Amino acid sequence: MIRTLRARIALLAGGLMMVAFVVLGLYLFFSLRFQLLRSLDDNLRLSAEQLLPTIEREDNRFVFAQGDFSGQSLRQQEDVIRLLSPDGQIWAQQGSIAIPSSLSMLQSEQEQYATWLIPDIAPQAENAQGNHQQNAGESVRVFTLPVRVQGQTVAFLQVARSLESIDEALQTLLILLLIGAPFIVGAAVGGGYWLAGRTLKPIDVIRQKAAEISAHDLSQRLKLDLPDDEVGRLAQTFDDMLARLEDAFQRQRRFVSDASHELRTPLAIIRGEVEVALEQPRSAEAYVNILESVHSEVERLNRLTNDLLLLARSDNAQLFVRRQRIDLSELITTLIATLETRLHEAKMTVQLDLPPALWIDGDFDRLLQLFLNLIDNAILYAPGSRLAIGASVVEGAPVVVVADDGPGIPQEHLPHIFERFYRVDAARSNQPGNGLGLAIALEIARAHGGRLTVESEPNEGATFTLWLPGEPQAGSIPQSK
Numbered sequence: 001m002i003r004t005l006r007a008r009i010a011l012l013a014g015g016l017m018m019v020a021f022v023v024l025g026l027y028l029f030f031s032l033r034f035q036l037l038r039s040l041d042d043n044l045r046l047s048a049e050q051l052l053p054t055i056e057r058e059d060n061r062f063v064f065a066q067g068d069f070s071g072q073s074l075r076q077q078e079d080v081i082r083l084l085s086p087d088g089q090i091w092a093q094q095g096s097i098a099i100p101s102s103l104s105m106l107q108s109e110q111e112q113y114a115t116w117l118i119p120d121i122a123p124q125a126e127n128a129q130g131n132h133q134q135n136a137g138e139s140v141r142v143f144t145l146p147v148r149v150q151g152q153t154v155a156f157l158q159v160a161r162s163l164e165s166i167d168e169a170l171q172t173l174l175i176l177l178l179i180g181a182p183f184i185v186g187a188a189v190g191g192g193y194w195l196a197g198r199t200l201k202p203i204d205v206i207r208q209k210a211a212e213i214s215a216h217d218l219s220q221r222l223k224l225d226l227p228d229d230e231v232g233r234l235a236q237t238f239d240d241m242l243a244r245l246e247d248a249f250q251r252q253r254r255f256v257s258d259a260s261h262e263l264r265t266p267l268a269i270i271r272g273e274v275e276v277a278l279e280q281p282r283s284a285e286a287y288v289n290i291l292e293s294v295h296s297e298v299e300r301l302n303r304l305t306n307d308l309l310l311l312a313r314s315d316n317a318q319l320f321v322r323r324q325r326i327d328l329s330e331l332i333t334t335l336i337a338t339l340e341t342r343l344h345e346a347k348m349t350v351q352l353d354l355p356p357a358l359w360i361d362g363d364f365d366r367l368l369q370l371f372l373n374l375i376d377n378a379i380l381y382a383p384g385s386r387l388a389i390g391a392s393v394v395e396g397a398p399v400v401v402v403a404d405d406g407p408g409i410p411q412e413h414l415p416h417i418f419e420r421f422y423r424v425d426a427a428r429s430n431q432p433g434n435g436l437g438l439a440i441a442l443e444i445a446r447a448h449g450g451r452l453t454v455e456s457e458p459n460e461g462a463t464f465t466l467w468l469p470g471e472p473q474a475g476s477i478p479q480s481k
């Protein structure tokens, strides 16, 4: 088994070259053979046509006229010329090669070419001059021309020539091809090996560098200065992937450290309160105060763990969204009614601009949490402001806007506002929020196939927009609920 791609490519190049060479060789061989045979056939026909006028009748048979018989030159070419009776009997023959007669050939009474192999013993070549065995095993090309008198075939004129010279030429070609083959194939293997080495070298560099990059230091990059080809783009993609991995790892680490930090604060408070309680006997009222404080911290811990659990599920694509036909207008109105006391305490005015009904497929509890987080933030960060909630359908998709006219979110914080544990004012971290509210709202929007965006101008408030997919029918009667 060949283990390097380089060697495999080289062998493949060699193999392909071999196949191409064989195909080309076969083409050359057969086209040369065809051409040579054709010109031989033309020669034979010419000779036969020249001989035709020299045939004359003698008694009951035909012979070559003695006087102007021009077979001299033909004999020198070692051609065989002969005259046969219509039933295949040899009347006259010139030439040294002993060729057999073929009756079947004569029967068609057509002029034709044929290639004959001279057998070891030519049975009908007794009349031949010279030793017939001498040419045994050789091939001859025979042209047969019927001699016609008044439309009647009276004899056959045959001109035959050995194929030896053609065979020799073809043999020489074969030898040349066979000698050339190893050189050509060798050059292909060598060239393929060299080229593959050149092409694969950067890939090997990528492999080595990638092996050096450990999970603990994802800040490393290949940073190879390669041309913008397949390999160059591979290296770039690898670097991009490293950047994404690094980013994800960093976020994960930050998340874990933020989460532990968030858990530590309530735990430290609980611990302090319990230690105070155990220091010395206290009044019942003091114990109640301590227990209330512990209870509030436990509540905070409970909220935090629930939030973390929801985010973890969302990361594992396990955020369960129970889809049912729900009326968003009703959901928001109910939520506002529930929060009435808190809104009143925060001196907020509420303006609702909702259609009578806005049916969507969604998870009631999750969407309730999303809007609760948004309104909670408005109460927390924009007290005394005017809260406007409007819903509409834009190009078939429901859009809900939650806006306040409070202090707004500074521009530089906007890109991070949906990050986990991100707070604009870290100093206010003793507030009930844990920095996960918007991150959770975003995950819920995503789980519904939607988006959550924010816009804010300093001192002009913050506007959160929930974009949901689908085609709701505003005000229509629900199919199921």
Ligand code: ADP
Residues within 6 Å of the ligand: 373, 377, 378, 381, 382, 404, 406, 407, 408, 409, 417, 422, 423, 424, 425, 432, 433, 434, 435, 436, 437, 438, 439, 461, 462
């Ligand atoms: P928290 O749980 O701390 O409220 P969030 O993820 O809900 O965390 O919000 C992140 C930060 O965004 C908050 O700390 C706050 O500073 C800012 N923020 C959110 N909503 C508003 C708003 N309506 N007005 C001003 N700032 C806001």
